[in-house]
Amino acid sequence: MATQLPGDQSAGMIDRIKRLLISPTQEWPLIDAEPMTVKGIFMTWVLPLAAIGPVAHLIGMLVFGIGFLGISYHPPIGVVLGSAITMYVLALIGTFVMALVIDWLAPNFGATKNPVSAMKVVAFSMTAAWIAGIFQIIPNLGWLGLVGLYSLYLLWIGLPLLMKAPADKAPAYVIVSILVCCVAMAVVNLAASSISGTFIRPPLIADSGSVSGAVTVPGVGSVDLGKANEAVAGLKAATDRMKADAANGTSSAVPVAALQALLPASIGGFTRGDVETQSGGIGGINGSHAEARYTQGDQSFRLSVADMSAAGSIMSLGGAMNMQSSRQTATGYEKTEMVGGAMVTEKWDNQSHSGSYGTMAASRFMVSAEGSAPDIATLKQAVASIDTGRLAALAK
Template identity: 40%
Template sequence: MSAVEPGSATSGLVDRVKSILMKPSATWEVIEAEPATVAGLFKGYVVPLSLIPAVAGLIGGLVFGYGGFGLTFKPSILGALISAAVSFGGGLLAVYLMSLIIDGLAPTFEGERNRIQAMKVAAYSGTAGWLAGIFAIYPPISVLSLLGLYSFYLLYKGLPRLMKAPETKATAYTASVVIIAIVLGVIIAALTSPLQRLGGIDRSVAAGTVNVGGKSVDLAELEAQSKRLEAAAKQIESGKAPEAVAPDVLKAYLPDGVAGYARTEVTTGSGGAAGMNGSQAEGVYTKGDAKIRLSVTDLGAAGALAGLANAFNVQSSSEKDGKYEKVGKVDGRMTQESYDSASKHGQYSVLVGDRFMVAAEGEGASIDELKAATAAVGPAKLEALSKG
């Protein structure tokens, strides 16, 4: 019996989660030979793990509000329940459709079609993403959801093994599946948005774009990042992952003042688990009633996961009622930007050196002041530190 077939013990589920995250190569070998059914994979693995982001999002929405990039709103209890249910159902549908994509593309990359093996890949590769969904429960730590990018690596390792495709085709196979999955996600979001509005939740935008396609993916960059990720995974598995930069070192990157704001507070911290560690330094800057929180976070070994974002040049933007959000590259670095002109609340963050996250969040501050704050940290210096 497979470790995730109906009736298996909870400990079997926990052990499988730990093994696929910590020892992906060896675990894919075990999974390849396991008997399984689509129903068994869903009941024993996909459904329990899919509940994590759905429940976390439900709690986070009711307590802190929905949204991102500093743009939040609190739904009614009914609205939050409908949103969680739709999100949960859409996630299950996405897993099933992704298995069809994996199976259908197999011959294109010299692999063998096999519905059950494709279902295994779709189910188990999503593990990191589902676990990272727990961070939706508390918006201030949502940056840690970047850990979910590890699912790209799990997909990269599982596809050639279970679908019998040559290792040399793994990068292109993975890229194709991810691109189609992104488009699929956009379509599912569009189809479920009317159901979201039934609960009083309208996340539509007046004007928005999502550019996804063959030209948006840099295969050479994906290959390089995949190799970095594989090396990082081996270090984590062996317990020899590099230590994160000491918080006091990061503290030195926080300027005494930015854009006319004076630094009034500094906090630092670090921690880690399961071979992964990180550290952070944050400064609070004030000018009258306006406030900016500027942070520098070392993602440690998880930076290799975040670095995968640079291989997918996905750009998005949305604007409605004086609020806007943007995601894309600026000077070759992934950035996220948002601003609410009414409340003057905004956020600007930059991924530096595929390892450090520099973020500025402000109340009463302009977006230009937030950008100036991140620039004052010195991204170039952090990039040099990441290579040191």
Template identity: 40%
Template sequence: MSIIEPGSASAGLIARVRGLLTRPDETWEVIADEPATEGGLFRSYVIPLVAIPAVASSVGLAVFGVGGFGVSFRPSPLWVAVSGVLGFALSLLMVWLSARVIRALAPNFGGAADPVRAAKVAAYSPTAYWVLGIVTLFPMLAVLALLGAIWSLFLLHKGLGRLMGAPPERALAYTAAVAVVMFILGLLAGGVAGAVTSTGVMSGAVPGVGGKVEIAGQGSVDLGELQSAAEKAAAAARAVQSGEGPPPTSTEALQAMLPAVVGGFTRESVKTGSGGVAGFEGSQAEGVYTRGAARLTLSVTDVGAAGALAGLAGAFDARKTEETATGYEKVGVIEGRLTQETYDRAARRGEYGVMIGERFMVQAEGDGVGMDELKAAVGAVDARKLEAIAEAER
């Protein structure tokens, strides 16, 4: 009897878990031929296993709290409850998204875009991570859950090869592509979870579904912009899948964006290049500038359809600053554009980058320079022209 439809015995679930952990090749062979539905997979397998880390981590936080180095904090029961429920819901969402990512990328790696098989891989490959999630019952041992993540990555590799039909020589690249996309989506999901638990629950309020959600001391999340950006990212992924993604900007056009002189720095050389992976095409032009012993590199990169993900970041009006003994690192959104800067005052070394039009990254980095000079170099690139290119090809 299949274990993935309603009414299956728990013994079948345990046997399936044991099989994936100890005999993955044989178990994937069995899974490949089983009848299944996505709903059945969720009800009989995914939901029970996702509950393991969700419940364990909630109990661990309630009993032991969080902290280290002699300092501890025990969150309120409300915070623990909301955090656990939210984590559980986001885990289910990640499985659902994973199935669609696996299906969408399959043709790019010689596989078949079979929705049922993609759902099977998404449902079964995280098994080790969920089972080992029991260690989060003891917060100080939570790092051991990484072992489960590594084994689940191995299960993903095996499942993609057997169920999605990816040739052996392309299965590893397929695995890497799926893992990268899901890692990015996981970061975004974590940001949403952090926004919710850091705001309404801590203050005793629960944020609504519209407007902005304030992140205490860190900025806010515009839920309307977040939804709009997510729709754009989904549209970009569909365009790439259908072969209708935007063509990369010519390297000649990008090179023309690089000025001959920037704040007393003279351009010494230029190099260009273009390429792509899994249907996401891109191009870049990079110039090296010198002024005496000082040196900086200014680049303009067209990240193509992948830039749609920047819109998701733009919905987070987040501000992050980390200070070190000799410098700092900042990430933020300025005038709707994602920015990042890092600087070491002692070495006079740093970098500054801005995402323009959710399509182009303009970045300057250098040695023997000040941050104002790096910002001026980025500002020397005509942002309006780049925005016009991005808008014309949407």
């Protein structure tokens, strides 16, 4: 009779997490062959792991508060508790929604509908993202939460195997599942916040595409499957480096001193002040981070350089998704776009003369500037002041 426990309980959840993060190609077949039920997966895997982020958020906000430009704010406990509960509920709902989407899309890509396998895919893929939620407990380490993007790689490996998707349609299946899940979760969030009562049904995807072509998602755009296929090689290399780091107890992350040396003494009349550095890792996923505050009169912004080490390669998958978004506000704008295969985010408010600008460099480093300045060009100049050639050299 099928067990309701997702994993060998004698080995324990921690052992399975380690194997999944370090050796996913070996662990996914074991998960596939193991008898489970939707309820069992949800009760013994999803419920405890999905709570990590909300609990860490709760503790972090109550203990450290929110810090910005030297100002610290501690939200009321009722507000923080409500936020944490909302995060947890949406995470649980999101798990069900994603499993339904993956199962629903299966026939369109020659895969096999199986609600248990779909739940396995979502629950175990999300493990990295849920574990990374622990970094919310210390606001200054929040940037390390980006290692949760490793879940995309886990999904890339696990979904085709568990849903029995043909090799030529697997890349399209994975990418379209991610995109449709994003649409579905947007609907869930809108409903949960009572912003809109309109029911939005994700469009049926009938174009499965091929590994060398592109798949068109109505209302989203095209996805370059060739670039996605190339990204897999980088993801595989990232996994190998993480395995080596975990086995040897070493870190492939660039030392914080090297990152700190990249921060210029001044930028367009702004003078460098306080400099902060952090480094850390989990399960072979390491990272380092250096940032400095630049001040001119009553304006100041922070310029940061973060090395995601092996996890940075995971973000290269975004280059296959030619997605763009923009939003105009009464006093400014926000936009996200892909430039040269790297995601660039930009935000500016004309009234407060503040905003942010950030991009990826060498498919590994995140460079960003955030704060107040005369214009967005100043923040762009700050990001451009980081020598990408030196970053690329450090990555070797």
